Amino acid sequence: MDIATTADKIKRGDRRSLARAITLVESTRAQDRAAAADLLAHLGTENQALRIGLSGTPGVGKSTFIERFGMMLTGQGMRVAVLAVDPSSTRSGGSILGDKTRMDLLSRDPNAFIRPSPSQTQLGGVARRTREAIALCEAANFDIVLVETVGVGQSETAVAEMSDLFLLLLAPAGGDELQGVKRGIMETCDMILVNKADGDLKLQAMRTCADYSSALHLMRKRPQDPDDFPKAVAVSALEDDGIGAAWDEMQTLAAWRKDSGIWDARRTQQSRFWFHEEVRAGLLSQLTSDSAVKAQLRMLEDDVTAGKIRPAHAAETLISKFFARSG
Amino acid sequence: MDIATTADKIKRGDRRSLARAITLVESTRAQDRAAAADLLAHLGTENQALRIGLSGTPGVGKSTFIERFGMMLTGQGMRVAVLAVDPSSTRSGGSILGDKTRMDLLSRDPNAFIRPSPSQTQLGGVARRTREAIALCEAANFDIVLVETVGVGQSETAVAEMSDLFLLLLAPAGGDELQGVKRGIMETCDMILVNKADGDLKLQAMRTCADYSSALHLMRKRPQDPDDFPKAVAVSALEDDGIGAAWDEMQTLAAWRKDSGIWDARRTQQSRFWFHEEVRAGLLSQLTSDSAVKAQLRMLEDDVTAGKIRPAHAAETLISKFFARSG
Numbered sequence: 001m002d003i004a005t006t007a008d009k010i011k012r013g014d015r016r017s018l019a020r021a022i023t024l025v026e027s028t029r030a031q032d033r034a035a036a037a038d039l040l041a042h043l044g045t046e047n048q049a050l051r052i053g054l055s056g057t058p059g060v061g062k063s064t065f066i067e068r069f070g071m072m073l074t075g076q077g078m079r080v081a082v083l084a085v086d087p088s089s090t091r092s093g094g095s096i097l098g099d100k101t102r103m104d105l106l107s108r109d110p111n112a113f114i115r116p117s118p119s120q121t122q123l124g125g126v127a128r129r130t131r132e133a134i135a136l137c138e139a140a141n142f143d144i145v146l147v148e149t150v151g152v153g154q155s156e157t158a159v160a161e162m163s164d165l166f167l168l169l170l171a172p173a174g175g176d177e178l179q180g181v182k183r184g185i186m187e188t189c190d191m192i193l194v195n196k197a198d199g200d201l202k203l204q205a206m207r208t209c210a211d212y213s214s215a216l217h218l219m220r221k222r223p224q225d226p227d228d229f230p231k232a233v234a235v236s237a238l239e240d241d242g243i244g245a246a247w248d249e250m251q252t253l254a255a256w257r258k259d260s261g262i263w264d265a266r267r268t269q270q271s272r273f274w275f276h277e278e279v280r281a282g283l284l285s286q287l288t289s290d291s292a293v294k295a296q297l298r299m300l301e302d303d304v305t306a307g308k309i310r311p312a313h314a315a316e317t318l319i320s321k322f323f324a325r326s327g
Numbered sequence: 328m329d330i331a332t333t334a335d336k337i338k339r340g341d342r343r344s345l346a347r348a349i350t351l352v353e354s355t356r357a358q359d360r361a362a363a364a365d366l367l368a369h370l371g372t373e374n375q376a377l378r379i380g381l382s383g384t385p386g387v388g389k390s391t392f393i394e395r396f397g398m399m400l401t402g403q404g405m406r407v408a409v410l411a412v413d414p415s416s417t418r419s420g421g422s423i424l425g426d427k428t429r430m431d432l433l434s435r436d437p438n439a440f441i442r443p444s445p446s447q448t449q450l451g452g453v454a455r456r457t458r459e460a461i462a463l464c465e466a467a468n469f470d471i472v473l474v475e476t477v478g479v480g481q482s483e484t485a486v487a488e489m490s491d492l493f494l495l496l497l498a499p500a501g502g503d504e505l506q507g508v509k510r511g512i513m514e515t516c517d518m519i520l521v522n523k524a525d526g527d528l529k530l531q532a533m534r535t536c537a538d539y540s541s542a543l544h545l546m547r548k549r550p551q552d553p554d555d556f557p558k559a560v561a562v563s564a565l566e567d568d569g570i571g572a573a574w575d576e577m578q579t580l581a582a583w584r585k586d587s588g589i590w591d592a593r594r595t596q597q598s599r600f601w602f603h604e605e606v607r608a609g610l611l612s613q614l615t616s617d618s619a620v621k622a623q624l625r626m627l628e629d630d631v632t633a634g635k636i637r638p639a640h641a642a643e644t645l646i647s648k649f650f651a652r653s654g
Contacts, residue, residue, distance in 0.1 A: 037640050045634050128639050135637070173545075187514075215542045218500075268632045275631045278642030279624070283610040286650060297606070304602045305595045307372050310462070312455050313364050315605030323613060326653065 001035065007042035010140050015113060018140050022115055025132040040132060043139035049081070050254060051134060053163030054148045055156045060171045061195045062148055063102040065237035070103070072243055073144055074111040081137040082106070084117035085130050085149040085159055113142065127158040131274065134162060160188040161270055164263065165250055169193045170212070172205040190230050190253060192216070193246055197234035209234045224266065226256040286326075293322045330362065334369035337467050342440060345467050349442055352459035367459060370466035376408070377581060378461060380490030381475045382483045387498045388522045389475055390429040392564035397430070399570055400471055401438040408464040409433070411444035412457050412476040412486055440469065454485040458601065461489060487515040488597055491590065492577055496520045497539070499532040517557050517580060519543070520573055524561035536561045551593065553583040613653075620649045 001020070009017035025036045056062045070080045082103070106112045115133065130147060137145045147163060149155045160166040168189040192212050197205035212232040222230075233249060235242035257263040288294045300314040309317075328347070336344035352363045383389045397407045409430070433439045442460065457474060464472045474490060476482045487493040495516040519539050524532035539559040549557075560576060562569035584590040615621045627641040636644075 037637075037643070040637055041640070045637075132637075132639070211545055215545050218538055218542050271631045271634070271638055272628060274638035275628060275641055278639050279614070279645060280607055280611065282642050282646040283614065284607065286646065287606070287610065301599060301602060304598045307598070310364075310367055310372075310459075311598055311601035312459070312605050313368070314602055315609050316364075318606060319609040319613065323653065326650065 003035065003038050003042055007039055007139075010043065010136060013140055018113065018136060019115070021136050022133045025136065026129050036132065040135055043135065045135070045138075047138045047141055049134075049138045049142050049145045051162065051164045052144060052146045052250070053159040053166040054146060054169060055159060055167070055189075056148075056150070056169030056195075058150060060169050061237045062169055065169060065193070065195060065235070065243075066146060066148065067103040067106045068237050068240050068243050069247070070106040070112050070146070071109065072247065074106075074109050078143040079111045079113075079141065080106075080144045080146065081113040081115070081140075081142040082146045082148065083115050083130060083133050083137070085126055085147060085155050113137065113140075126155070127162070127274075128278070130159075131162050157188065161273055164257075164266070165190050165254060167191050167193055167250075169195055170208070171196050172201045173208045173211070190225075191246070191249060192230065192232040194232060194234045195237055197242060198236035198239045202236075205234045205236075224257065224262050226253065226260075229253055287318075287322050290322065290325060293318065293325065296321055328362065330365050330369055334366060334466075337370065337463060340467055345440065345463060346442070348463050349460045352463065353456050363459065367462055370462065372462070372465075374465045374468055376461075376465045376469050376472045378489065378491045379471060379473045379577070380486040380493040381473060381496060382486060382494070382516075383475075383477070383496030383522075385477060387496050388564050389496055392496055392520070392522060392562070392570075393473060393475060394430040394433045395564050395567050395570050396574070397433040397439050397473070398436065399574065401433075401436050404438075405470040406438045406440075406468065407433075407471045407473065408440040408442070408467075408469040409473045409475065410442050410457060410460050410464070412453055412474060412482050440464065440467075453482070454489070454601075455605070457486075458489050484515065488600055491584075491593070492517050492581060494518050494520055494577075496522055497535070498523050499528045500535045500538070517552075518573070518576060519557070519559035521559060521561045522564055524569060525563035525566045529563075532561045532563075551584065551589050553580065553587075556580055614645075614649050617649065617652060620645065620652065623648060 001024070006017050006021060010021055021036075021039060024032055024039065027033070027036070054062065054066070056065075066082055070082065073080050103114060107114050134145050134147065147159050149159045166189050168191070170192060172194060192209075194205045194209045194212070197209075209232045216230050216232060231249065233242065233246050235246055237243070254263070257266070288297065297318055300309065300318055303309045304311050304314045328351070333344050333348060337348055348363075348366060351359055351366065354360070354363070381389065381393070383392075393409055397409065400407050430441060434441050461472050461474065474486050476486045493516050495518070497519060499521060519536075521532050521536045521539065524536075536559045543557050543559060558576065560569065560573050562573055564570070581590070584593070615624065624645055627636065627645055630636045631638050631641045
């Protein structure tokens with residue numbers, strides 16, 4: 001792959017080049033990593049899309065929502081990229097978009113680009129790869145980059161840390177606790193969308209929406225929120241209802257953050273966050289790349305969990321050994 | 328300090344030896360670190376207290392609550408240690424117990440031990456030091472170790488990760504959002520105590536309590552909670568009302584977790600967590616102990632936040648430099 005030519009093609013909107021470049025950043029081979037870094041440096045950072053993170057458990061209607069939302073945006077003349085973060089090592093049945101056929105219309109729209117998540121991934125790598133894929137889509141002049149996650153483990157936090165707006169898609173609650181939102185997520189989410197506000201579930205969706213609104217209001221106001229945010233709104237992806245109103249809310253929030261300087265501050269903070277994360281991950285990967293040290297790490301972990309040695313002492317032992325070997 | 332003798336004195340309940348040992352684990356000097364490790368190894372891990380974490384913002388009545396709660400426990404024949412985690416670098420006026428006079432009765436109780444938090448601390452060190460102070464108090468046969476924090480930044484998470492039960496003390500809310508709970512904390516807290524349920528504020532405290540109960544019920548059930556938990560209860564530290572009932576709830580929860588095996592699983596998970604944290608922190612401290620590498624870290628961070636270089640690339644650059652120098 002000629003880097004300069006590929007960079008040029010991506011900037012001019014060539015979809016095959018974009019797809020190949022995403023495959024390149026997904027690779028863990030050292031040679032590919034170097035080429036990916038080179039390509040990203042060539043592309044620069046001038047173009048910036050609106051980065052929207054979307055989390056929701058399987059069955060909540062994510063694919064249908066993204067299809068409707070995406071079609072609405074392309075209908076307004078925007079170019080939309082959809083990326084998926086799926087930290088599970090093997091793809092589970094109904095989990096995520098992997099399958100483009102679940103977004104049939106959007107996948108055939110020339111102004112949309114859908115990239116399924118690759119199988120067999122590790123979380124650390126997922127975060128870096130997804131951030132690099134976002135950068136590629138921005139270089140390719142997409143207006144909106146939508147990153148979806150199933151919200152397992154730390155993937156929600158990771159996606160929130162790479163989004164300008166982070167949305168949570170929920171189904172109407174069947175009862176008191178039947179489909180409660182995971183608590184930590186309330187800290188990071190900017191808007192709750194209660195889907196399936198249609199047919200028999202409509203009233204229930206409205207009530208769920210009111211419940212989450214009150215819950216959100218009970219919580220401490222964050223500096224990144226104007227009055228009334230974060231808020232919960234009801235939508236029906238199935239009947240294409242309320243999605244325009246939800247988009248209006250997103251734009252209101254985005255405009256407020258841009259005016260108040262919070263937008264830029266957030267991106268700066270996110271870059272710093274990922275830099276420190278990458279340094280930590282890089283150091284740890286150096287440590288575990290030494291098989292003798294890695295074996296000792298496992299032994300010490302067993303001793304720690306068995307209460308035979310204290311965590312701090314075990315860590316000091318391990319690190320001394322590592323630097324004695326690498327020094 | 329003779330380690331074996333000191334260990335022996337601590338086990339026999341000598342308060343001065345305990346106090347000096349805590350000063351030792353607070354020290355960052357290499358020689359003291361080695362002595363502290365030696366002492367902790369001598370003391371073993373046989374005795375385990377009930378570790379209660381308590382978070383609450385200044386003004387919520389933490390000192391009064393701890394005084395009443397502590398006196399009740401010592402009145403029942405228990406020995407109670409109170410430790411403070413204050414990650415702020417300089418002590419702020421009304422922040423925390425630093426001042427033993429705020430817990431006048433408890434500080435004079437022979438079955439209680441109050442250790443103010445030292446000034447000038449860094450968070451990483453705070454967590455290790457506090458865990459080691461807990462270990463010292465356990466070796467000294469305290470039944471309850473209460474760790475309080477003002478809940479600034481990550482200190483709440485750190486305290487939650489070293490507690491068997493983690494409590495949040497709140498004041499009655501004055502209005503919709505006036506004193507909302509920080510969202511992330513709902514993920515980790517086992518019980519909310521709404522203080523100041525007395526005089527003019529009594530009704531308001533009851534309402535706040537009901538509000539938080541509903542909010543907690545809207546959220547997803549955690550495997551570490553029996554039915555009805557986490558719950559919100561109203562107390563008055565001032566009038567010494569409801570504290571016995573709150574203690575009953577804590578005991579119910581503790582007993583359930585012990586029976587279900589969650590208690591042990593949680594301690595094992597916490598040890599593993601702190602081991603990995605210590606390894607990460609240790610690696611990072613090796614990196615920043617090289618002044619040339621540290622200077623480059625700062626430069627690269629500036630470039631990252633200015634958008635001149637991507638986080639992953641900057642991290643790779645830094646780590647290569649570090650291992651080239653240390654290798």
